[in-house]
Amino acid sequence: MDRSDYVIRQISVFSENKPGRLAAIARALEEVSINIFAFSIAEANGFGVVRALVDKPEAAHSILTNLGFMVSFTDVIAVKMRDLPGGLFEVANMLGEGGINIEYSYAYSGKDAAVLILRVDDVEEAIKRIHEQGGELLKAEMFHE
Numbered sequence: 001m002d003r004s005d006y007v008i009r010q011i012s013v014f015s016e017n018k019p020g021r022l023a024a025i026a027r028a029l030e031e032v033s034i035n036i037f038a039f040s041i042a043e044a045n046g047f048g049v050v051r052a053l054v055d056k057p058e059a060a061h062s063i064l065t066n067l068g069f070m071v072s073f074t075d076v077i078a079v080k081m082r083d084l085p086g087g088l089f090e091v092a093n094m095l096g097e098g099g100i101n102i103e104y105s106y107a108y109s110g111k112d113a114a115v116l117i118l119r120v121d122d123v124e125e126a127i128k129r130i131h132e133q134g135g136e137l138l139k140a141e142m143f144h145e
Contacts, residue, residue: 006127006137007075009057009144010117014070017048025050028067034060037143038117040106051106053078053117053143076119078138079130081107083114091116091135098129 015021022041029036039052054060057073064071081087088107095102101121108115115138120126130137 003124003127005139005141006077007123008053008078008117008140010074010076010119011052011054011057011060011064012072012074013050013052013064014072015048015050017043017046021048022050024067025064025069028063029054029060032056032059032063034063038106038108038115040104042104051104055144057144074119075123076117077123077126077130078143079116079118080113080136080138081116083109087114088116091118091130094129094133094135095120095126098125100126100129 013025015025026036035055037053037055039050042049042051051074052060053076061071061073079091081091092102095118103119103121105116105118107117118126127137
């Protein structure tokens with residue numbers, strides 16, 4: 001099992017929490033045909049953090065940095081889960097029983113299944129644990145060109 005097969009580079013964009021900031025980010029990515037697969041927004045003390053999975057993370061980082069946004073990369077994993085009651089429990093339990101802390105997560109639901117994006121404190125152990133417990137990780141190549 002190669003860690004790089006499953007580690008996804010998420011961009012985190014830090015911005016003032018005010019009207020139009022998300023639109024500016026989305027417009028900048030649209031203008032260069034960068035696709036956003038999933039995103040979340042968190043707020044703290046007047047600032048927002050937009051976390052996103054995009055198909056061209058390096059280009060997104062460059063474009064948004066040039067526009068004055070503070071942008072960083074974070075390693076995350078994507079776990080396929082049942083889109084039924086108990087699906088989240090199964091994934092959270094796999095990691096919790098393995099002593100792996102979920103720092104934050106967000107999800108999206110597709111036609112066939114739901115996907116949970118996870119930032120964990122021990123990526124290698126999380127990948128190993130999910131595989132050992134029969135869980136299905138999505139390969140990083142699904143999210144990047």
